[in-house]
Amino acid sequence: MKQPNTQQLRALRLSALARDNKVVNAIRSSITKAPDALVKELMDVHGWPAHEALCAVQQLQQDVLDDTTEQASA
Numbered sequence: 001m002k003q004p005n006t007q008q009l010r011a012l013r014l015s016a017l018a019r020d021n022k023v024v025n026a027i028r029s030s031i032t033k034a035p036d037a038l039v040k041e042l043m044d045v046h047g048w049p050a051h052e053a054l055c056a057v058q059q060l061q062q063d064v065l066d067d068t069t070e071q072a073s074a
Contacts, residue, residue, distance in 0.1 A: 035061060 018025040042053035
């Protein structure tokens with residue numbers, strides 16, 4: 001069986017914490033569902049093709065991750 005990497009272990013740790021902590025669970029849930037909701041909004045309400053909506057949201061997530069990484073290293 002393949003051993004999980006560090007990122008997967010941290011995700012598992014966060015999931016375990018979310019089971020025991022309502023605040024962490026609510027935040028985790030809102031973050032997890034937000035990209036799907038944005039893609040759905042772009043497609044259903046604004047008429048974007050699926051691949052464009054997915055690509056835009058993925059780029060937005062990468063930009064936020066990059067900003068967070070820069071702030072953490074500053």
